[in-house]
Amino acid sequence: MKATIQSTDRVVSISDPTCACATLQARVWEGVTESGVPFVAYITIVQVHRKEDNTEFERELQEHKAPDASTLRAIDSRFVL
Incomplete structure (x- = not known):
């Protein structure tokens, strides 16, 4: 699958409800697949390969947008800070 994602300004707390982990x-990201299917992703870690210059990546990673209303409805209230 190929998809495009965009960072939102929303951060949620997530945990496994079956354990005391x-x-x-x-961070909540809004995405769309190559075929046009919208989705929401909850991303805990992003990383640039150690040998790569991450200057531009770090700058772009700071850019966030407000989540769409449909994204806010998709966020389970148990995950919201």
């Missing part, structure tokens, strides 16, 4: 902070 630590919670993780995840």
Whole structure:
């Protein structure tokens, strides 16, 4: 699958409800597949390969938009900070 994602300004706390594991902070990203199917992704970690210059990546990673209303409805209230 190929998809395009865009960072939102929303961060949620997620955890496994079946165990007492630590919670993780995840940024909410809005996405669309190559065939046009919209989706929401909860991303906890992004990383650039160690040998690569990440200057531009770090700058772009700071860009966020407000989530769409449909994204806010998709976020399970148990995950919201």
